[in-house]
Amino acid sequence: xxxxxxxxLVAEVLEGRVxxxxxxxxxxxxxxEDGQEALAEVFRHTGRAHIVGITGVPGxxxxxxxxxxxxxxxxxxxxxxxxxxxxxxxxxxxxxxGDRIRMAEVxxxxxVFIRSMATHGALGGLARASxxxxxxxxAAGFDIVLIETVGVGQDxxxxxxxxxxxxxxxxxxxxxxxxxxxxxxxxxxxxxVVSKCDRSDANDTVRALRGMLKLEVxxxxxxxxxxxxxxxxxxxxxxxxxxRLAIAKHRRHLESSGRMDARRRRIMETRIxxxxxxxxxNRFENRRDGAVSGLLDRVLAHELNPxxxxxxxxxxxxxxxxHEAA
Amino acid sequence: xxxxxxxxLVAEVLEGRVxxxxxxxxxxxxxxEDGQEALAEVFRHTGRAHIVGITGVPGxxxxxxxxxxxxxxxxxxxxxxxxxxxxxxxxxxxxxxGDRIRMAEVxxxxxVFIRSMATHGALGGLARASxxxxxxxxAAGFDIVLIETVGVGQDxxxxxxxxxxxxxxxxxxxxxxxxxxxxxxxxxxxxxVVSKCDRSDANDTVRALRGMLKLEVxxxxxxxxxxxxxxxxxxxxxxxxxxRLAIAKHRRHLESSGRMDARRRRIMETRIxxxxxxxxxNRFENRRDGAVSGLLDRVLAHELNPxxxxxxxxxxxxxxxxHEAA
Numbered sequence: 001x002x003x004x005x006x007x008x009l010v011a012e013v014l015e016g017r018v019x020x021x022x023x024x025x026x027x028x029x030x031x032x033e034d035g036q037e038a039l040a041e042v043f044r045h046t047g048r049a050h051i052v053g054i055t056g057v058p059g060x061x062x063x064x065x066x067x068x069x070x071x072x073x074x075x076x077x078x079x080x081x082x083x084x085x086x087x088x089x090x091x092x093x094x095x096x097x098g099d100r101i102r103m104a105e106v107x108x109x110x111x112v113f114i115r116s117m118a119t120h121g122a123l124g125g126l127a128r129a130s131x132x133x134x135x136x137x138x139a140a141g142f143d144i145v146l147i148e149t150v151g152v153g154q155d156x157x158x159x160x161x162x163x164x165x166x167x168x169x170x171x172x173x174x175x176x177x178x179x180x181x182x183x184x185x186x187x188x189x190x191x192x193v194v195s196k197c198d199r200s201d202a203n204d205t206v207r208a209l210r211g212m213l214k215l216e217v218x219x220x221x222x223x224x225x226x227x228x229x230x231x232x233x234x235x236x237x238x239x240x241x242x243x244r245l246a247i248a249k250h251r252r253h254l255e256s257s258g259r260m261d262a263r264r265r266r267i268m269e270t271r272i273x274x275x276x277x278x279x280x281x282n283r284f285e286n287r288r289d290g291a292v293s294g295l296l297d298r299v300l301a302h303e304l305n306p307x308x309x310x311x312x313x314x315x316x317x318x319x320x321x322x323h324e325a326a
Numbered sequence: 327x328x329x330x331x332x333x334x335l336v337a338e339v340l341e342g343r344v345x346x347x348x349x350x351x352x353x354x355x356x357x358x359e360d361g362q363e364a365l366a367e368v369f370r371h372t373g374r375a376h377i378v379g380i381t382g383v384p385g386x387x388x389x390x391x392x393x394x395x396x397x398x399x400x401x402x403x404x405x406x407x408x409x410x411x412x413x414x415x416x417x418x419x420x421x422x423x424g425d426r427i428r429m430a431e432v433x434x435x436x437x438v439f440i441r442s443m444a445t446h447g448a449l450g451g452l453a454r455a456s457x458x459x460x461x462x463x464x465a466a467g468f469d470i471v472l473i474e475t476v477g478v479g480q481d482x483x484x485x486x487x488x489x490x491x492x493x494x495x496x497x498x499x500x501x502x503x504x505x506x507x508x509x510x511x512x513x514x515x516x517x518x519v520v521s522k523c524d525r526s527d528a529n530d531t532v533r534a535l536r537g538m539l540k541l542e543v544x545x546x547x548x549x550x551x552x553x554x555x556x557x558x559x560x561x562x563x564x565x566x567x568x569x570r571l572a573i574a575k576h577r578r579h580l581e582s583s584g585r586m587d588a589r590r591r592r593i594m595e596t597r598i599x600x601x602x603x604x605x606x607x608n609r610f611e612n613r614r615d616g617a618v619s620g621l622l623d624r625v626l627a628h629e630l631n632p633x634x635x636x637x638x639x640x641x642x643x644x645x646x647x648x649h650e651a652a
Binding site: 036057058132152268269295310311317 | 362365366369370372373383384452453457458476478479480481482587590591594595597598599601602603604605606607610618621622625626628631632633634635636637639640643
């Protein structure tokens with residue numbers, strides 16, 4: 001197939017054509033200049049979709065729940081784009097097999113687009129690329145864009161926070177280490193889900209979660225939105241409809257309370273920062289043999305320290321012509 | 327206590343005084359300009375310690391193993407500094423209680439310094455701060471600096487890769503989701519540990535790991551260093567001595583093979599990048615009400631896209647005077 005111009009690519013995305021969507025997301029993932037022009041244009045057509053972040057610790061049943069929620073959303077007539085951020089290493093770049101298999105069923109539906117994102121470079125870019133991919137799905141006309149990440153790791157938590165509605169999944173029967181990690185992400189939830197509620201120990205999880213939330217409410221200024229706790233079980237088809245309704249209700253709340261503007265602002269702050277970081281990283285890698293190599297030599301000889309080197313790097317990068325695509 | 331000047335603080339660190347060490351690490355964590363002068367000076371006194379990264383998925387018994395390894399290193403006459411990176415959210419900033427309790431025993435020893443690091447800002451800085459903290463412990467004279475992170479998440483994996491020797495822990499009896507995540511970090515290991523080898527299913531874990539490694543070796547150019555697989559059990563005091571010896575052997579290998587230089591270079595690249603990213607983030611946050619607010623308005627109105635905004639941000643930062651501390 002002939003190489004599409006940025007204009008053609010954008011047109012394909014706006015028409016909702018699967019191939020164009022997949023290609024532009026691949027460009028976002030590759031992070032090359034080539035994709036930026038199309039992504040910048042696509043951005044102008046965003047703002048309609050409801051961007052929902054879904055996170056939970058490993059073993060909380062995220063992918064199973066995302067598949068069930070997607071089916072539920074489809075039944076209610078919504079189209080769904082899914083960005084599954086894979087917490088694999090920069091090296092393997094592979095998708096998580098089990099998750100993808102659970103997804104296979106919904107992936108047959110043309111009202112659903114699923115994309116798995118993983119880092120390919122040595123360092124970073126995952127957050128920027130994932131949020132660009134959400135733009136592509138938004139511009140392509142999907143009603144709901146689900147961004148699924150594991151709830152461990154700074155970048156992963158930043159990604160899911162860059163959603164309008166954040167769903168955090170808890171599950172019964174996880175080990176102590178995992179429970180402790182979970183405690184760290186509870187605070188970013190707009191909606192709590194306790195999954196696997198067919199298990200007899202799920203009540204303990206719900207009780208413990210409610211206890212933590214009560215404490216949180218007591219410590220905070222009375223919030224306008226009290227995050228609900230929703231019990232779900234995918235095999236028993238329990239609570240998935242409630243989750244869909246809670247997600248819709250949260251968006252209405254953001255809009256009617258005037259909080260959507262603040263939320264969009266916070267999201268855009270994250271995106272601009274992540275994009276700026278990514279630009280620095282790319283330029284750094286492109287100049288590895290030139291100016292950067294000299295900087296490294298001096299730091300390794302202890303003539304310069306990392307702070308001084310970072311400042312010199314930023315100064316050097318500024319002297320480059322900036323390619324305008326805005 | 328009177329406020330120490332940067333010079334006094336550095337002197338305290340170089341003397342190995344606990345209070346000075348703790349204070350300078352707090353400054354690294356806070357990320358303010360104030361700490362940079364002292365950290366830059368401390369950097370000139372680094373390069374002696376063996377920096378060892380230890381990572382594994384949640385539930386792999388990282389902290390238990392780190393505590394046991396620390397005791398073993400102490401018996402062999404080494405002093406040990408520990409940076410435990412907590413994968414909690416930017417909000418809670420808390421340490422993982424269970425881990426800290428397991429550490430309490432070794433923490434009584436004056437040849438050991440333990441510091442838990444967590445993000446305090448809304449976005450990032452953890453990698454830069456953790457690597458600065460490792461500098462402080464190196465300059466303070468600890469023979470071995472252990473950096474412990476969970477093996478999930480881009481930043482966390484970047485941190486542990488910025489060590490001279492990387493130990494990756496696998497454990498029997500973890501769920502599928504966790505196993506899949508583990509697969510992503512195996513490739514960064516210089517040394518593999520299978521923990522909990524008192525369990526009867528540990529043999530399966532060792533076998534599966536060996537199988538994956540054989541595949542990896544077959545696919546790669548014959549490596550000079552074949553990562554060993556070490557079976558450990560803390561309750562049975564199994565393999566901890568072997569782990570200590572393997573860590574020492576890996577450092578000798580790096581030095582005798584001439585690979586240490588390349589490793590140091592890669593580490594320093596990561597540090598400079600993470601420091602540059604952190605500077606941008608800080609300046610961004612400091613200017614939130616001024617130039618940044620204007621940028622955000624334009625992006626939210628779709629007059630500008632995130633790429634254009636990131637470029638403008640980088641350009642705007644250039645016009646700031648750069649505080650020289652190098």
